[in-house]
Amino acid sequence: MYAEFDLVVPETLAEALEAMAAGGSTLALAGGTNLIVDLRGRRVDPDRLVGLDRLAELRGIRANGGIELGARTTVTDLLRSADIAAAAPSLVESARSFAGQMVRNTATVAGNIACGSPAADLVPPLLVLDAEVTLASRTGTRTVALCDYYLGYKKDVRRPDELITAISLPRRPQRAYNRFYKLARRHGDAITVTGVAVTIAAEEGRCSLARIALAAVAPVPLRARRSEAMLEGKALTPALISEAAAQAAAESSPIDDVRASAGYRRKMVEVLTRRLLSEAWQSLH
Numbered sequence: 001m002y003a004e005f006d007l008v009v010p011e012t013l014a015e016a017l018e019a020m021a022a023g024g025s026t027l028a029l030a031g032g033t034n035l036i037v038d039l040r041g042r043r044v045d046p047d048r049l050v051g052l053d054r055l056a057e058l059r060g061i062r063a064n065g066g067i068e069l070g071a072r073t074t075v076t077d078l079l080r081s082a083d084i085a086a087a088a089p090s091l092v093e094s095a096r097s098f099a100g101q102m103v104r105n106t107a108t109v110a111g112n113i114a115c116g117s118p119a120a121d122l123v124p125p126l127l128v129l130d131a132e133v134t135l136a137s138r139t140g141t142r143t144v145a146l147c148d149y150y151l152g153y154k155k156d157v158r159r160p161d162e163l164i165t166a167i168s169l170p171r172r173p174q175r176a177y178n179r180f181y182k183l184a185r186r187h188g189d190a191i192t193v194t195g196v197a198v199t200i201a202a203e204e205g206r207c208s209l210a211r212i213a214l215a216a217v218a219p220v221p222l223r224a225r226r227s228e229a230m231l232e233g234k235a236l237t238p239a240l241i242s243e244a245a246a247q248a249a250a251e252s253s254p255i256d257d258v259r260a261s262a263g264y265r266r267k268m269v270e271v272l273t274r275r276l277l278s279e280a281w282q283s284l285h
């Protein structure tokens with residue numbers, strides 16, 4: 001059974017932001033695939049839920065040079081979008097391996113970011129696409145780079161009165177490729193053991209931009225920045241890719257749990273980073 005709470009279902013974003021600012025402990029309710037589980041388990045005990053279901057303006061994928069994802073865009077919406085297929089194959093790979101069909105139909109992009117799980121599957125692809133998060137409150141709107149969003153385990157920069165309203169992906173470089181791989185104990189409906197996403201861009205035979213993001217191997221999804229720096233400006237050889245992959249593993253700080261040991265996870269960061277970087281570089285040549 002649930003504890004008692006008020007449910008507010010606003011018709012407009014302005015009403016929703018008003019409700020988020022009403023004080024007490026207030027949480028947004030999007031697809032509910034995390035929140036309902038947490039309510040039932042009494043891991044959260046809010047005074048008020050603000051349902052986002054009726055806010056049509058928060059759902060949808062708009063190509064505008066870059067791409068803007070409304071906060072309520074679902075995992076299934078990602079899989080159905082030609083714009084996402086063209087610009088963000090890493091997001092498609094993540095969406096394909098996300099939960100099962102029923103959860104994909106309701107789970108939202110903003111809910112995945114806001115839940116703060118180190119294993120949130122949409123976050124590494126969004127990190128390597130340089131995503132920005134738009135946060136709105138009654139008093140205004142601000143934009144935060146996703147790589148600066150998390151402060152620590154389940155801690156982030158969002159104020160309690162703010163809603164995520166959109167996630168923006170900038171126009172990608174001309175010759176660039178992005179990939180994601182989710183290692184889990186099963187295909188579908190499984191929590192990630194190690195997730196790796198990469199973007200590589202090439203100009204005149206050299207790597208002009210490198211992004212590497214890791215999931216489930218640290219308190220938050222993170223960028224392997226020292227590894228990225230080893231690649232930028234260089235022609236990528238198998239030896240350099242191997243060194244960068246080992247560096248990415250060194251930047252992770254996994255723990256042992258029921259799904260895998262820390263050592264296995266660290267090794268998988270190295271293996272998957274090497275594989276994805278090699279495939280991305282080859283696809284550009």
Ligand SMILES: Cc1cc2nc3c(=O)[nH]c(=O)nc-3n(C[C@H](O)[C@H](O)[C@H](O)COP(=O)(O)OP(=O)(O)OC[C@H]3O[C@@H](n4cnc5c(N)ncnc54)[C@H](O)[C@@H]3O)c2cc1C
Binds near residue numbers: 034098111112113
């Ligand atoms: C069976 C099952 C399988 C799953 N499989 C996966 C998986 O493979 N990969 C994975 O990453 N996750 C998985 N999940 C977890 C979950 O589905 C995702 O994290 C999902 O993206 C959460 O989105 P939601 O819309 O359901 O969020 P909700 O449950 O509605 O909300 C989650 C949190 O985000 C907050 N929130 C939601 N929207 C906003 C907003 N716009 N602004 C501010 N805060 C907001 C809520 O207040 C809440 O704290 C699974 C869950 C279940 C039950």
